Amino acid sequence: MTGKTHIMAGIAATTVIVAMTDEYQPEWFIAAGAIGGLIPDICHSGSKIGRRFPVLSKVVNTIFGHRTFTHSLLFLTLLTLVLTKLVSNPSITTGILVGMVTHLILDATTKQGIKLLYPAKLTIRFPITTKTGGKMENILLLLLTVITLYFANSLIGLF
Template sequence: MTGKTHASCGLLIGMYLAKDYGISFESLVIISSAVAGSLIPDICHTKSYIGRRIPILSKVISLLFGHRSFTHSLLFMFLSYYLLNMLEVQSLYIESFIFSIASHIVLDIFTSSGVHLFYPIKVKVRSPISIRTGGMIDSLLFFVFLGSIYFVFFKTNPYIVIIIDL
């Protein structure tokens, strides 16, 4: 999947989790952590959106683990949860981040190369249905996520429509 598809899915997760907080600092952090979580697994790919922004770290992780292995695993999700919990990050922010990592992994299971979900065990998990990165289905998913974001944001927060209409 492309970065924009992952980010739009993360944004949808963040907006859904933040919908009860209105326009607030909490909402901003929930949404930001979800988008970050949806992109962070691709730190192992030097040409990804996040890999281009943190090139040295991306190169090191890529050399150590390769693409779609450690950062696309249950182990990575668990260690991320554990680290954020140790840092005493609020649980809702952690949930937002972890759910978005999970969404990234699930979406990449639908690519032809799959993921090493059980890393360090070298077994690839992939769906029998394959979606080409950057292909028509990937683009369709992006627009479905955008439409869903519209629904979550505007239909659950009608007062925001009034603010925008002014």
Template sequence: MNGKTHLMGGLAACAVVETVMDGSDFSPLFYIGGMVGAFLPDICHVHSTIGRRLPLLSKMISFVFGHRTFTHSLLFLGIVHVLLDMVLPEAANVHIGLFAGMISHILLDMATVRGVKLFFPFTMRVRLPLYIRTGGKVEGVVQLVLIGWLIIWSYQFVQSWL
């Protein structure tokens, strides 16, 4: 999936989490965390949105692990969780948003032809039964569906305040 799809997926995942958890006390950092999380797994791809902003780190991770392996795995999610607990122990909003974005990213990439190595270091690739080609017309439809869902959710969210 491309960066726009991941961004919309991360925001949609945050909206779902906020609804399910009744996150009325979530700060804007929750959604910022979701947007960062939506891009973070692609740190292994030098031409990705985050890879272009952190080129040295991206090149090192890509060289060592390759694309859609370690940074798209449950192991990576666990390591990020431990690091966040050490660095930002009081920032629950950021943690939850970041993980919503990261999980949405991994799920969206599981819906592509290549899938992901979810159980890295094991080499098995995991792909959803229905999958699409990255950058194709169907991905554009996925983007539109996510945008539409976000618009509907935002409208309902605002109406609940009035």
């Protein structure tokens, strides 16, 4: 999946959660969801986050490769521990984690799949896959945008 779809998935998921609960600060939670949607691709130097942090991206890719460690439950667990120690705002911590989960789900819909159980070499992918940047991804991006607008409307009454 492309960066714009990962960002939109993080925004859509956190917007839906905010619309259904009063537990999080919407502006922090949704922004963190967008950022979290990008974090797993730090392993790819051509990604939005990889271009922003090229040295870190190169190091992570050299050590682990693409869609391995940073697309795993191990990475998600370690980042959870780090974030809960370093970030005092649960809206930010949880938003980032929600965004990361959406990233993993989306990348599991591609033919390449992900190494969810890293360091095990098992590739996880859904039975029906799509091509990154293809027509189905564009349809998904549109659907995520519509979902976001629908739930955002329930929050602030746009329409």
